[in-house]
Amino acid sequence: MQTEHIEDRSQGERASSSKEGREVKMAAIKLYGMMLSPNVTRVVTVLNELGLDFDSVDVDLRTGAHKHPDFLKLNPFGQIPALQDGDEVVFESRAINRYIATKYGSSGPNLLPTPSAKMEAWLEVESPHFFPLAQTVVYELLIKPLFGATPDTAEADKKAAELDKLLDVYEAHLAAGNKYLAGDVFTLADGNHMSWLFLLTKSPKAELVASRPHVKAWWEEISARPAWAKTVASIPLPPAV
Amino acid sequence: MAPVKVFGPAASTNVARVLVCLEEVGAEYELVDIDFPGKGHKRPEHLARNPFGQVPAFQDGDLILFESRAIAKYVLRKYKSEQVDLLRESNLEEAAMVDIWTEVEIHQYHPALSPIVLECFIYPTLRGLPTNQRIVDESLVKAKKVLEIYEAHLSKHKYLAGDFVSFADLNHFACTFYLMDATPYASLFNSYPHVKAWWEDLMSRPSMKKLGVHLCNPTRT
Numbered sequence: 001m002q003t004e005h006i007e008d009r010s011q012g013e014r015a016s017s018s019k020e021g022r023e024v025k026m027a028a029i030k031l032y033g034m035m036l037s038p039n040v041t042r043v044v045t046v047l048n049e050l051g052l053d054f055d056s057v058d059v060d061l062r063t064g065a066h067k068h069p070d071f072l073k074l075n076p077f078g079q080i081p082a083l084q085d086g087d088e089v090v091f092e093s094r095a096i097n098r099y100i101a102t103k104y105g106s107s108g109p110n111l112l113p114t115p116s117a118k119m120e121a122w123l124e125v126e127s128p129h130f131f132p133l134a135q136t137v138v139y140e141l142l143i144k145p146l147f148g149a150t151p152d153t154a155e156a157d158k159k160a161a162e163l164d165k166l167l168d169v170y171e172a173h174l175a176a177g178n179k180y181l182a183g184d185v186f187t188l189a190d191g192n193h194m195s196w197l198f199l200l201t202k203s204p205k206a207e208l209v210a211s212r213p214h215v216k217a218w219w220e221e222i223s224a225r226p227a228w229a230k231t232v233a234s235i236p237l238p239p240a241v
Numbered sequence: 242m243a244p245v246k247v248f249g250p251a252a253s254t255n256v257a258r259v260l261v262c263l264e265e266v267g268a269e270y271e272l273v274d275i276d277f278p279g280k281g282h283k284r285p286e287h288l289a290r291n292p293f294g295q296v297p298a299f300q301d302g303d304l305i306l307f308e309s310r311a312i313a314k315y316v317l318r319k320y321k322s323e324q325v326d327l328l329r330e331s332n333l334e335e336a337a338m339v340d341i342w343t344e345v346e347i348h349q350y351h352p353a354l355s356p357i358v359l360e361c362f363i364y365p366t367l368r369g370l371p372t373n374q375r376i377v378d379e380s381l382v383k384a385k386k387v388l389e390i391y392e393a394h395l396s397k398h399k400y401l402a403g404d405f406v407s408f409a410d411l412n413h414f415a416c417t418f419y420l421m422d423a424t425p426y427a428s429l430f431n432s433y434p435h436v437k438a439w440w441e442d443l444m445s446r447p448s449m450k451k452l453g454v455h456l457c458n459p460t461r462t
Contacts, residue, residue, distance in 0.1 A: 092344035
């Protein structure tokens with residue numbers, strides 16, 4: 001079993017700064033979590049879109065690191081991700097994403113064009129509507145089997161049926177002259193969907209996306225972004241997936 | 242300036258979320274009845290406003306919005322003033338705190354408390370279903386864990402995002418009001434004195450006193 005990575009932070013920093021004896025600037029941003037978690041990669045997606053350097057600090061749920069007192073100081077709810085930016089600590093992945101998109105908006109594409117009522121509406125749609133359904137389907141049908149647990153196929157099918165109805169609305173919206181959720185440009189509304197949408201397309205319910213021409217085209221467009229390639233490369237999915 | 246319009250019943254927690262923000266900023270608004278019990282929210286006229294067929298929807302002149310938090314933020318930004326700034330967007334750290342506790346309400350607080358409201362109030366009164374006590378008991382366990390975290394947080398800060406009231410606090414209004422007013426579990430907060438004090442402080446605000454009347458209207462739609 002790996003050592004508690006959250007306590008190894010100082011070792012990681014020393015190792016990074018001794019490269020060939022030259023001064024290496026430590027990233028101001030530290031992201032705590034594990035790369036298998038799509039809630040963590042929701043943040044990695046945006047960090048990479050903005051071209052930001054960050055250090056990953058491993059908080060492995062399998063070792064209970066997220067309940068360690070040091071981590072609870074960062075997120076009292078004991079969940080990943082948490083992000084530290086200098087002295088600032090932010091938790092809740094969508095709050096983190098809004099914070100970094102606002103603060104570092106000039107480093108890369110403007111993910112929060114304001115005012116954009118359309119962007120705000122579709123940004124909100126992801127959290128209470130898309131995410132809970134996609135999470136159940138992916139967790140039951142993709143993640144559980146990977147770890148040898150028995151999926152609750154009845155629950156997965158129920159949520160897949162609801163997701164089917166929800167994606168009809170996305171299809172109609174994207175068919176109505178919207179290349180991205182907020183219109184003509186890629187925004188945080190698209191970015192916040194990607195980590196769970198990616199796993200949905202790897203799951204037995206991939207046809208929910210593949211069967212809808214505009215949703216499919218939207219996914220193909222946003223997943224072709226160079227920053228996304230970098231994000232995917234950091235997700236340690238087993239070869240079977 | 243024409244008043245803005247909110248479409249949906251005032252007793253809906255998501256409609257109430259928008260109304261409390263309109264009250265806080267003192268905006269003129271019109272609440273439009275869309276015949277929610279008669280499934281007015283699924284008819285084409287409303288679907289044109291909210292493609293998900295849900296409430297609320299919102300109109301300001303030619304602008305139509307849906308998703309209660311997107312609407313609420315639009316309202317809070319439009320009517321922001323020196324006296325009323327509930328999003329704090331000109332201060333990055335304060336805005337991040339508002340965002341964190343807004344997300345916490347969605348993902349931690351509401352999922353723990355709302356099944357209690359559903360089982361003890363909504364299902365029995367609206368659908369004539371009996372309370373599933375097992376679900377209530379499981380939710381009470383979750384609610385206590387969440388309230389412990391809120392208690393620790395509110396013992397260090399007057400409000401959720403700091404020493405100022407914000408959108409994060411307002412988002413907790415409807416769900417908490419229903420728990421307090423319409424279920425036998427108001428006493429849950431007694432074990433968390435800072436949470437209780439925070440709630441009582443919020444309920445002393447004119448906006449919440451006014452809207453509380455709508456939420457406990459016995460002829461709620």
